[in-house]
Amino acid sequence: MxxxxxxxxxxxxxxxxxxxxxxxxxxxxxxxxxxxxxxxxxxxxxxxxxxxxxxxxxxxxxxxxxxxxxxxxxxxxxxxxxxxxxxxxxxxxxxxxxxxxxxxxxxxxxxxxxxxxxxTWAADHVLRKLLPSGHDPVYRDPSGEVRADLVTVPTAWVGREVRVLEDEVRGRVACLTRFGKALVPDPGMLIQDGDVLHLFTAIADSADVFSTLERGPRQEDDA
The missing domain is CATH 3.40.50.720 (NAD(P)-binding Rossmann-like Domain)
Known part of the structure; x- marks a missing residue:
């Protein structure tokens, strides 16, 4: 080119x-x-x-x-x-x-x-470093339907499969960063402490998504 x-x-x-x-x-x-x-x-x-x-x-x-x-x-x-x-x-x-x-x-x-x-770009990046997950998305699609967030995994999810988190937040983990290396996770991959998720969810579900992340998986509640 x-x-x-x-x-x-x-x-x-x-x-x-x-x-x-x-x-x-x-x-x-x-x-x-x-x-x-x-x-x-x-x-x-x-x-x-x-x-x-x-x-x-x-x-x-x-x-x-x-x-x-x-x-x-x-x-x-x-x-x-x-x-x-x-x-x-x-x-x-x-x-x-x-x-x-x-x-x-x-x-x-x-x-x-x-x-x-x-x-705007610089301010958004600083905000994402300063504020907890959920305050400012990395990406919001032009239709206003879908957002992407960088989420440092809460402790309650450590040891759980990626598929469990996806099912409960009704989202998709497009990428996972572990020890500075990005990878596309398999649904059965176990989440580790310090993992950062590139999580896509519906904007309409945002409140539920982040409350679920903080609460942890239902399986623990039922135990």
Missing amino acids: HIVIMGCGRVGSTLARRLEGRGHSLAVIDSDADAFRRLGPSFTGLTVTGLGFDRDVQRRAGIERADAFAAVSSGDNSNIIAARVARELFGVDNVVARIYDPGRAEVYDRLGVPTVPTV
Whole structure:
């Protein structure tokens, strides 16, 4: 794939190096030529000095053959304009824009320009570290029906099979992280102390899900 990135700050340069490491063709646009130093001496992609929303600058970056375009500069307006030029003028279907203003992100998402709301994203991650499970999901689907949560397993569930937890919370454990290693669990896998579950459940059942997690399995109550 040929990918054009607008913005060679920390995000843009990191993105460019990672994509090049995966074998993709890269072009990076920035209005400050000194910014390209962040790419390092091993970077072999194209660097273009100029305004990323300028159509001629995008052409010099190979936008007419690009498979994707990412606008990750520090300016919301510049990112959105550049993304729209790439999509609407040059027909690049796969575009994304970095946005600081959460309100603008929602507007442009509705207009068909996928955005990454930086402030909201960072705040959400901090909240999930600060608050107990159930307060803020990792993912909420656009229809408002399903949520995903990272759940550190309560002690009451240790030694129980994954299938037991899934049945009682009416959810699915898509992934389990154990000792820093992620894996897809079998239904019969025993839950261990310290396991972190990537749990998908219905939003309508949220209150019951987290009360059940805290209460523990019914089998213990019946014993």
